[in-house]
Amino acid sequence: MSMTDPERIPVIIGVGQVGDRPDDPDRGLDSLGLMVEALKVAAQDAGVPLADIDSLAIVDQISFHHLGKLCEPLAAAIGAAPAINYQSAAPHGDTPIRLLNEAANRIGAGEVKLAAVVGGEALRTAAGRAAKAASGEDKSYNAVRKVATRREPNYAQRHGLSAPVDIYPLYENATRAAWGESLEDAQFESAEIWSRFSEVAAENPGAWIRKPASPADILDVNERNRPIAFPYSKLMVANSSVNQGAGFLVASLAEARRRGIAEDRLIYVGMGAAAKEPASILARDRYDHSVSMETSIARTLDLNGMTVEDFDCVELYSCFPCVPKMARRILGWPWDRPASVFGGLTFGGGPIANYMSHAVVSMVDKLRREGRYGFLFANGGFATDNHCIVLGNRPIAAARFPQDFDHQAEAEEKRGPVPELVEDYAxxxxxxxxxxxxxxxxxxxxxxxxxxxxxxxxxxxxxxxxxxxxxxxxxxxxxxxxxxxxxxxxxxxxxxxxxx
Ligand SMILES: CC(=O)SCCNC(=O)CCNC(=O)[C@H](O)C(C)(C)COP(=O)(O)OP(=O)(O)OC[C@H]1O[C@@H](n2cnc3c(N)ncnc32)[C@H](O)[C@@H]1OP(=O)(O)O
The missing domain is CATH 2.40.50.840 (OB fold (Dihydrolipoamide Acetyltransferase, E2P))
Structure with a gap:
């Protein structure tokens, strides 16, 4: 099989993202509704009917958890009957990139010609309905924390380490110390990066908060920017008060051409690489570095035969500042260039596992207009899952699909000893x-x-x-x-x- 066979080269042909701001949460779209709308926009963007997709991959969602598996209802709602139709096993932040890589693999293997990837979260609507049901007084409903505390609390949870907002600060405080920075300098870097996110979001119609915030706005802790978990305040953490959906269509280059899609609208998919940390945060070797993040980023550069100089834009996952701060050091991306094309999880939006679909949509939009290549770094769980991939508005010579994107063995080789855990120590x-x-x-x-x-x-x-x-x-x-x-x-x- 030739890697120049256009039947086997994956390209993104259509993208769509939507937001929903109902006056009354009862009239808001649920997660399924957001996915339907996002896919309709993507299909219109590509100029292909959704009925033609032969693969549908759905990012699991938490805000309307009771809807269960969305494969059948979503296919029915968009009038499609794809031979491959699946939902990710869990809602993790790396999922959209994994699903993109899997779509590219299926196209590279000649299994499918037109694949859709989609996700959506109506967190704000879900919280609004819960508050209404509790007579409007209860503002405590938090779907993220609810998922994290479904089971009997474990040792870490008994110490308050349950939701992502509780846990990521451990990485922030450890990296600051390891990098020899003062608290002031570390916070300054976070605020500078976040302020640039807000500027990107202000220019992006798909973003949730479109008002630029200065570094001072982000650093000043006050009633509107309340402290959450040290050293993070609200404007430094993922925003879970949004209703957003995003999806994209991936086709073989030959299929895109058969459908008459203009060459300058095609975005090529490069090689991807994934690796992860142990699921338990207490079973990690350290909190000031992640060998799986390092492996995922370094392997993606190697596989594509690229260096940081090749990228005009990046998306460095940004649920909390420690994540893009670690990633940019590994990649060599300067702090004063935007680390997002979408606007980051605070301003762009933070729909749990589907953020990276919005990043793909925004990067496709950007690469259709300018630049050459973009680098996407996705993080999931509690700095657990890492998956990077490259997109380009021109063919990526090194790209070979299908590819095994799992580089866990390399991460394990690099991992230092994991300290023994003692639970009752004085x-x-x-x-x-x-x-x-x-x-x-x-x-x-x-x-x-x-x-x-x-x-x-x-x-x-x-x-x-x-x-x-x-x-x-x-x-x-x-x-x-x-x-x-x-x-x-x-x-x-x-x-x-x-x-x-
Ligand atoms: C791999 C991963 O992605 S892990 C990340 C997963 N995501 C998360 O963990 C989400 C973390 N964030 C949260 O839980 C919530 O956003 C919180 C707890 C920080 C704040 O939420 P709330 O308690 O609802 O906020 P609060 O009641 O103080 O303020 C509500 C207002 O602030 C806005 N808001 C809420 N969170 C944020 C935020 N992080 N940034 C900016 N604005 C926010 C709301 O939209 C609302 O504004 P409005 O009245 O104009 O609609």
Whole structure:
């Protein structure tokens, strides 16, 4: 099989994204409705009927979880009967890129000619309906936290580490210390990157918040930018109050030509590479670096025969600042160039697992207008899943499909030793990372320290929020808490952290 056989070369031919802002949540679209609308826009963009798709891949969603598997209802709603029709097993942030890579593989194998990938989340509508059902007083409904706490709490969850907003700060605080930065410098970098996201979003009709925010707006903690988990405030975290859907159509180059799609609207798919961290955050080797992120990014560059210089634009996943900050260092992308084509998860929007579909849509739009190649880095779970891929508005010479995108073995080779976990430890310990959680009123409600014993084992300890001196030590930036020593003491309510 020749790799120049146009029957086997995958190209994106159509993209669509939609947002829904109903006055009354009862009149809003659900996740399925958003997917239908996004696919209709993509089909119109490509000029092909949806009835013709022979593959449909759906990003799992959480906001209307009770709808279950959407394969049949979605196919029926768009009038298609694709031979391949599946939904991802879980709603992880890397899913759209995985589904794109799988579509490219099927086209490369000659199994399909026209594939659709789509996702949608009506988080805002779901929360609005829940609040209405609870007489409008209850603003606490949070689908993200609900999913994270469905089961009996485990050791990490008993220490407050449940939802992504609780956990990613462990990476932020650990990377700051590892990179030898002050709190002020680390926050400044986050704010600069986020401010650029807001500017990209302001220009992007598909983005949710289209008002630019300055670095100062992002850094200033106030009523509208309440603290969430140290050192992140609301304007530094994924926005889960959105209703958005996005999808795209991938075809073989030959099929695109048969359908008369203009060459300058075709976006070529390059090679992708995936690797992941252990699912349990406490079973990771470290929080200041991710070998799976490194593997996914480095392997994608290698496989495409490209360096950072080849990219005119990038999408570095941005649920929380630590993620694009780690990724840009691996890739070599400067902090003062936009790290997103969509607008980031705060301003562009953050529909759980489908963010990267919006990034694909926005990158296709951009590459149709300008530049040559774009690099997409997707992150999922709790900095768990990584999947990168390249897109280009011209053929990508090194691209070969089908390809095995799983590079887990390489990540495992690079992984350092994983510390043993001890659950009931009292005695001297050193801070490996930490965070402080805040309530809706902006007051701290709990804190957690991930600590290492003198033998190198890992353990957790609670921080007493009544201990003002300890809270100041963890949050005022005058000393770096990571790496400092303390003592864990057994208390009635669990194991607590004490400064020595
Ligand atoms: C791999 C991954 O992607 S992991 C990431 C998964 N996603 C997440 O974890 C989502 C994290 N974010 C959240 O849980 C929520 O956005 C929170 C808790 C931070 C804030 O949500 P709420 O409690 O609803 O916000 P709050 O009540 O303080 O304010 C509501 C207002 O702020 C807006 N808003 C909510 N979150 C954000 C945000 N992160 N950024 C900007 N605006 C926001 C809402 O749209 C609403 O504005 P409106 O009144 O104009 O409609």
């Amino acid at each position: 005695g001297p310990a050193t801070i490996e990372s930490y965070t402080v959680f805040y309530g809706r009123d902006g007051a701290p409600r709990a804190g957690v320290v991930v600590a290492r014993t003198p033998e190198g084992q890992r353990t957790l300890a609670h921080v007493d929020v009544r201990d003002a001196a300890m809270l100041a030590f963890l949050t005022d930036g005058t000393h770096e808490p990571v790496g400092t020593e303390g003592r864990i003491v057994a208390l009635d309510e669990g194991f607590g952290w004490r400064r020595t």
